Every structure is written in C-alpha cells, then in structure tokens.
Amino acid sequence: MRRTRWAGALRTPVGAGAAAVLFLVIVLAIAAPMLWSQQAETVDTSHILQGVSGDHWAGTDNLGRDIFFRVLVATRFSVELALAATLLGVVVGLALGTAPLLLGKRAGRFVIAVVDIAVAFPGLLLALFFAVIFGVGTKGAVLAIGFAVAPGFARLTHTLAAGVSGLDYVAAARIAGAGRFRVMARHVLPNIAEPLIVNATIGAGGALLAFAGLSFLGLGVQPPAYDWGRLLGDGLSGLYLHPAAALAPAIAVVIAGLAFNLFGETAAKALGHPSPGQRILARRKEVVADEPAAAEPDAPVLVVEDLRVSFPGPNGPIEPVRGVGFTVGRGETVGVVGESGSGKSLTALAVARLVEEPGHVQAGRVDFLGRSLLGDERALRSLLGTSFAMVFQDPSSSFNPTRRIGNQLAEVARFHQGMNRTDAFTRAVDRLRAVRLPAAQRRAKQLPHEFSGGMRQRAMIGMGLMGKPALIVADEPTTALDVTVQRQVLRLLCDVRDSDDVAILLISHDISVINQMCARVLVMYAGRIVEDLPTTALSAARHPYTRALLAAVPDLETDRDEPLAVIPGRPPEPANPPPGCAFAPRCPLADARCSEEAPPLLADDDGRRVACWHAGEEVPVDTETVGAGESR
Template identity: 60%
Template sequence: MTGRRWSRALRTPVGFVGLTLLTVLVLLAVFAPILWHGRADAVDTHNILAGPSTEHLIGTDALGRDNFFRVLVATRLTVQLGVCATAISLVVGILLGAAPILLGRRAGRLISALVNILVAFPALLLVLFLAVVFGIGATGAALAVGLAGAPVFGRLCQTLIAGVEGHDYVAAARIAGVSRIRILLRHVLPNIAEPLIVNATIGAGSVLLAFAGLSFLGLGVQSPSYDWGRLMQDGLSAVYTQPLAALAPGVAVILAGLAFNLTGEAFARGFGISPASDLPLAPATDRGAVAEPVTGHLADTGAGAQSDAVLEVRDLTVSFPGAAGPIRPVRGVSFRVERGQALGVVGESGSGKSLTALAVAQLVEAPGRVEAHRLVFDGSDLLDERDHRSPGRLLGQSLAVVFQDPMTSFNPGHRMGPQLAEGARQHQGLSRRAALTRAVDRLHAVRLSEPERRARQYPFEFSGGMRQRAMIAMGLMGSPQLIIADEPTTALDVTVQQQVLDLISEVRTTDGTALLMISHDVSVVAQVCDRVMVMYAGRVVEELSASDLWTGARHPYSRALVAAVPDMATDIDAPLASIPGRPVDPAEVPLGCAYAARCPLADDHCRSSDPELVSDTDGSAVACWHADETRSFDPTVTIGEVAG
C-alpha cells in the first residue's frame, strides 16, 4: 500500500475513528496491567457492591474491587485471546484452502467439500460444540472460537488461491520441480496476503464478541483470571442495582469490535479490495496438477539419434475428456524445426496453435493428454519423464517459453531480478549472487535501460513492452536451443511490437537459437520467420516458405488469411476482407475437410473426405483437394459472395 493510499484511507471518518480506537485499545492492552493492576485487584470489604462515586467511577464488585480499573486491566487478556483465536482461524483456514496444492487434487476435493459443509453449519452452534469438546477454560475457548472461524477463512483462501494458481508463474514453478510447500509460501501466499490481512482484521471484532460470549456463559476465562466476558457475568447478579458493572465491559467489547472492523474497512479501501463478505460464496474450482507426460513410440530412429532438427514432432495429438467422448483440439500435427530456423504458426483463435506449443513444452495440465508418434527435442524424448524432468536439461535451460501475457507470467509479489535468478539457481546451480548478476546481464542483453535498477523493481513498474523484454530475458537465462514465443507482440502498440520483433531477430542471429513463433498476425510471422505453418481445426493445412506466403499460398484458408491483412494498396472505401462463418468447434469436427463449410472451392468430395497433408519437392506441403487446380480465384471477392 502506498503512502498516498494510506493517507487517503485514514482521512476518511471510518479510517480515522477506526485507527484511533485501535490505537487506544493497544495502548490499554500494553500499559493498563502495568499501571493499574494493584488497584484492580485491591480488595476493600468496606465498599462491597458500592455504587458509582468519585473514588470508584462505576462502583465495586462483590469483594470491593474497583470495576473501572478491572475493565481496563482486562483489556490485555481479552485482546490476547482474541488475537490468538483469529490467528488459529487464519492458519487453519489457509491450510484448508491450500489443500489442493499441498495434498493433491483428490484429497483437495475432500477437504473443499468438508469446508463447504462447515461453512453451512451455524457458527454459534459450532463454537458451543467445540467449547464442550476442548473443555472449559481460556485455552479451550480460544481453540473453539479459532477452529469455528477457520472454515470461513478456508473458503476465502480457496477463492483467492484458485485465482493465483492459474497464473503462468505458478505453472512454471511446478514444471521447474519446486516443492508444493515452497510454491505455497513463495508464489501463492504473498499474492493473497492483502485480502487475508484485511479480512482477519475485520474478523477479529467478531472473534472478540464470540469469546466474550463464551466467558459470559461460563465456558471461557475462569476465576481468578478475568476478561470482559467474565466481568459481564460477575456483574449480572447485581444488574438491577448496579447496571454499570455489567454494561461497562459490554461497551468495551462493542468499542473493541468497532476498532477492528473500522480499521479493516480502512485497510480494504487503501488496498483497493473487498472484505470476505463481498466475495462469491460458491466453492472454488479445484485445479489439477500438471499433466504427467505420457509414453509414446518412436518409429524410425532412437530418441537420442543425431539430427539437424532441434525439434521433431510427428502425429501430435492433445485430447481432453468430453461428455460425448474425447475432444481433440490438436489432431495429428507433424513438423520439424531446424537448428537456427524460425518456424511461424498462424491461424485463427481456436485453431490449436498455442495448445501445440504447450504440448511441446509439456505444459498441458490434467486432464489433458498428450500423445505423439515422435516428440524429440535436441536429441531428448519429451515423452520420457526421466529425460524431461532432469534438472537443467530442457525447460529453463535449452528450451525457453515466452508467453503472450507477461503480467501473468511474473509473480507480482517479487522483484524482477530474483524472479529471473530463480530459474538459474534451480537449473544451473548458481549461487544467489551469481544468479542475480546473470539476471542483470540478461536484462541488459534485451536492451532494458538501467538493468541494475530494473532488477530491483516489481512487474507493475514495467510497461508492457518492458515486461515482454524481461520475459525474453528470462528465456535467455540459460542457453536455449529453441524459444517458443506464444503471441509475443499481443496487446503491444505498433512501435513497441516492432522493437520486440527486432529483439527476437537479434537474439536468433547472435545465439543461433531456433524459434517457434505462434501468432494470428500473418504479417508478423512473415517478417520474422523462415517458414510458415498454417493450422485450422487442430490440423496443419499448409506449410511453406515465408517468402511464398503472400503469392504462393495454395490452400484457400491460407489465401483468405493473407487477403484479410490490409496493406497500403487496400481500398479504404471498401469493406475489409473477412472469412465467413465461424471456426470449427473441437467437440464437433465435421466429416471431410474441416474448412469445407467456409471454403469457396468446396464440393461434395471435400465434405466427405479429409485430405492428407501432401509434401512437394520444394519442401512445401498442403492438405487440400483443390490445391493443384489451375484456375485462380480472388479470396476477397469470392469469400464475400459466399458470405452473401
């Protein structure tokens, strides 16, 4: 929270009153027993049950002890027990909410179901039940109130953790082999700490009230100790003759509750978040662990056979369970990337581009299933768990991934330098100092000004283009043979986009690194890549040289993608070219060619038989029954006629 936010929050009536009351409460808890313990416990048999006077502001109790000073001295024990019970609720709630991370998916579901049941159970009855179980006394009451409040914090943590767990930096930590406890402590809890603190502060007021209620019923603090609830019980016998003896500790409970509640509301405004009462009450969705690599069969040569290709993919399939059977967003994709080569993958959203890249990087999460006849990177079988998981062998070392949204790829709770250094420490065994030095060097390599200062900043202090450069720097922390760039220029303005593309080209030229670039922008791919692979409905429909993309594309879909890109010669008065219809739903792939329903050349043969990907002597390949027709057509005009 910045100083300006603090100032703005505290200038409000809620913030000022709440913080003032909380300050007075803390001061009384610290100093009241030191200053007035003697007067609070002094027995005066001559003033038993005396009324209010200048000497005893709210009278005396059955032993002649001053009620006013006893209320002040009771502040320490009351606050201590309330804070302890809140801490128990918070710690147990975090453990319940983090069960899917710590215990795995199945055990996490059982814990989540238990939390849902306990949240639905009346809190008061749960407190009374637990108080009887743990026994009468301050310790039993603290455990009862703390555990009774844990399900609420557990539900809150489920919701918060589910939002953080889906980010790329958490998935990357899993793939890097980071332990579950370290993922929770380093990557998850720091990013949900603010709402937890706010809700714990607000909840402390309710805890004080619950604890006072137990002591009032005789289940909490026992004599000779006393808290506000115990003082209310002691004053109840004379409530008609000396009402202040019972009302004064009750007022103290109310004021203390207001202090915590109002301060929590001020924190919420300062942090820009809402308390738990504003969060959805639906149970958080359980997130599965990263999918384990499945075994495959290599056809012609062994996995370690020498080849000029840095990546070989043959018959790659990615499937997910569906109501009517497996859904296959990627269906039999085959390609290879030579050393130092740049291969671009283009297609509309939903064509399977990004999922293909994630499958190659082994980042497809359960229940997704990756299968392939051959999936070899730099001589290593990616379907072999032992080869893939060995520290420093592939991910983070020789295989780098640049995601399209760097803001979700960086942990917002940590500085940039340590985040880049973590991969080097994990995979290369560098010391903390050496890894940070390497991180600064990589930030300098991607042309970030003042890299030493940038390494000490947080992700939100970087612009979009700077974050994308830092994402590339993270990929260069090792010595990558292949960089998988998934939409690296998405959401960047044209100037920054060109800078990032120039940087990628420079990295390729300097280090001889191969590039697999995923994009929906045909012009970007044609500018950076050597070859282009066009995907539609989870299949490769054409592969050709980038220089031939504009004039030599043979598949109607490839031609339509090119025609849809405006240039300086485009008539500004005419409507922009577009492809009619919608992309194919992976759950309902039609018979025959998947593009037939949108293709101006489709006939009955196209709708009944799916064409194979056929290679030519020049290295290009196309999957279309009409690819070799001599007649040409203008995709812009023809597509418009079909749409009409």
C-alpha cells in the same frame, strides 16, 4: 510510497479514530495488569454488589471487587485469546485454501468441498460445535474459535489464489522449475496478501466477539481467570438492579471489536502493493545443475508426433488439439498461424508441460533435445528451466507485480545454476543489456509497472535467456504493442536466433509477420495442422484456408473502396467438430467427400504437407471467398 499511503489513510477520520482506539486497547492490554491488578483482585465483603459511585465507577461484584478495574485488567487476556484464535484460523485457513495448488487438483477439490460445507454454517454455530469437541475452558475455546474462523479464511484464500495461479508469471515460474511451495510462497501469496491481511485484522475483531460469547455462555474462560465475556456473564444476574456490572465489559467488547474492524478497513487503503509477509530462502544447490545432454548437431530440437489435448465435457472429452505433429530444427524459426481457437497456444503449452488438470495431454512422441518430455515433471525441471524459454502473449501479466524485475530474472539462475544472490542478479542485469534494455542496472531494481509494454516484453525475452535456451516459444509476442515496438521485438528475436543458434516457435494471428520472420509455417485450423510449407512457397499455398489467410492481409494494392473479404461462417466449436474436413462448411471447394471423410496430412515430393482433398485446385472466380476478417 508506502509511508505516503499509510499517512494518507491515517489522516482520514475513520483511520485516525481506528488507530487511536486500537493503540489505546494495546496500551491497556500491556499496562493495565501491571497497574491495577491489586485493585481488581481485592475482595471487600462490606461493599458487595454496590452500584456506581465515586469510588467504584462501574460498581462491584458479588465479592466486592471493583468491576471497572477488572474490565481494564481483562483487556490483556481478552486480546491475547482473540489474537491466538485468529492466528490459528489464519494458519489453518491458508493451509486449506492453498490445498488445490499444493496437493493437486484431486485432493484439493475434496478439501475445498469440505470448506464449502463448513462455510454454509454460521461461525458462532461452528464455534459451539468445536467447543463441545475440544471441551470447556480457555484452550478448548481458542481451538474452537480458530477452527470456526478457518473456513471463511480458506474460502477467500482459495478464490484469490485461483485467480493469481493462472497468470503468465506463475506459469513462467513453473517452467523455470520452481516447485509448488516455492511458487506459492514467492508468486501467489505476496499478490493476495492485501485482502488476506485485511481479512485477518477484521477477523481478530470477530474472534474477540466470539470469544466473549463463549465465555458468556460458560464454555470459555473459567474462574478464577476472567475475560470480558466472563465479566459480562457474571454481571447478567443483577442486570436490572446493577446494570453497570454488565454494561462495562459489553462496552469494552464493542469498542475493541470496532477498533480491529475499522483498522482493517484503514489497512486496505494503505497497503497498496504488499510485499511478501515472509521471505522463503531459495533452495541452494551445492553443485551446478546438470547440463542437458547435448543432441546431435543435425538432430531436431523439438519433435512432436500425434499430440492431443483433451478436457472433460458434458457429453464426453473435448479435444481442442487433435493429432498435431511437427519438428523444429536447430536455429530454425517456425511460425504457427491460424484463427483464434485453432489450438496454437494450447499446443505450445502442452509441449511445455503447462497444461494442468483437468486437461489431459497425450502424444505418440514429444522429444526436446533428444529427451522425451512425457516423463516425470520433476526430472524435467532442469532441462525445461534452462533450455526451453517461453515468451507469453501479455507482458503485463508475465511478471509478478510485487517483485523487482532483476530478482525475477535472477531466480532462474539461483534455482538451476546454483548461483548466489549477487551473481544471479549480475547475470540478470547482463541479460537485460543483451535485450538492449536501456539503463539495465537501474531498471533491474524497478517493479514491472514502471516498465512500458515493449520494455516488459524485452525483459520477458531476457528471462528466457537466463539459461542457455535451445528453443524459444513466442506466443503472440507483439500483441498490444505499437508497430515500431513490434518491429524492435521481432528484430530482437532474430538477433537472438542468429547469435546463439536458437530455434524459435513463433505463434501469431498475423501471417505477414510469420512470412517475414520464419523459414517455415504451420497453418492450424480446428486443432489440426492443415498445411506445413516453407514461407517462400506461401504464394503457392495449396490449402484454401491458407490462401484465405493470405488474402486477408491488405497491402498497398488493396482497393480501399471495396470491403475486405472474409471467410463465411465461424470456426467450429471444439466440443462439436463437424464430420469430415473441419473447414468444409466454409470452403468453396468442399464436396460430399469433404463433409464425410477427414483428409490426412500428407507430404508431397517437395516435403510440403497439406490436409485437403482438393489441394492446389483453383477456386472459381465467381464463388471464391477469401480473407480472414475473423482471424485478425
């Protein structure tokens, strides 16, 4: 496939022309010094400053040396210097552009601020500035141009890396325990390699022009060495009498610069999905990772108390999750339901330690398998990577598109269980079979785009089973799947739960799915749990919001001639929650107390919890407004 793309790109007029000219430049850079160095260095004082002739195609210089041969011989030095400056700029640019991901948000913001200031200045002005700092000469010019190229490359790297780092497969790698450098090398850089390679190729042409400019100004290559810029400067003094002396090196600079630029455009068409530019070997562990301490058989798998997630806002902190608390027992399936923006997914991400700055997570208690998740993230990697599984909402973004499915699953076993490459891949194939993926051996060697949506979701569940999970958090696992595939995925989760006694926290908008899958349901609204009850008691839900969600699900008895009922109004904005009960502006039972005082989440004699001043009261028939059209 890759060869086909390259062949197609090189058949175009631009691609063929750029490749031919660049090939000629490279051949000249290699062969010219070996073939014509003597002619280029021969001094002939009897033919000083001669014009174009049959013996001297571009005339001679002030020592009678043949300018045409000097231009050919200077090809190697000019190209070498341009490539050296480009390489320096790429390395420095990658380091600066990935600083927010490698150093953290605070240090990264400072680095990017410096980069933004540097990008505001023209590249040649930066090159002149750095040339003054590093001094006149070849070494100083290479450093000057390299550091002048770096800000633009850093800005591109930062923009591309920021877009990729927020995708689900990167979050999956982090929860699997991969460190920052490993995530960058394996999951971020390979997916932004194409524009970076193209930019570097085009940047080589720009560096060549910049280097010629510094040498022309006398800041670059110094005599007796020479490059195209130096030859151009030497020929400028006799421009009116002897224009060929300046024209020949100028043409060489333009042709070589165009060759690099046009070949970069050709590479953009040909690369498609790039492979990693370099492979970073996985960190091998001599011993298998320590198993997490076993919790008591009857102890909850997950305990959350007073969980809060906040983000900075213009008028103070914004809390999309406010005081959430719940438990999940071993082998229990707990559903979380609510409208969009109610805080369901953010609660799960906070528990999994996947909320990054500027987000701030606080909690009275978050215990997983008897161990607090509020401690150092590095110390928790083994526990989260082997016993805590995440199934993200969008299967298309849950996998790295440049790496084969089997290798991505195997990474968990290699990193946390000390397996070698072969054993880890075998384990990955076994897990794909466990989630009933057909032809698992062959499928493990395929890329994510070769999978259907349902197959990707199965593979995502298989990734969670690479360790020995005690809890699977499934965040909208059936979104964008057809009804048949939804049923298969949900049945698969049930089979995993029953066979390995795995607890499941299932997040969904669809309360009917929760009713079928779960033993207990948490109803969230405006960042809080408003009701916690068994699914067998849903028909007797006490909170008006829960009853509205239930009424929103059409069934065979729904009158198709009547419009679906909806909850009036919209959910409150997290930045501006209403005083009192957040549901009060939309609740038909609300009174003055509801608008002034927030009800606490209290448990009744049956262990059901509800946060409502009018829990269990019937809504008058003439004012009842049920349904959740906005929640679906």
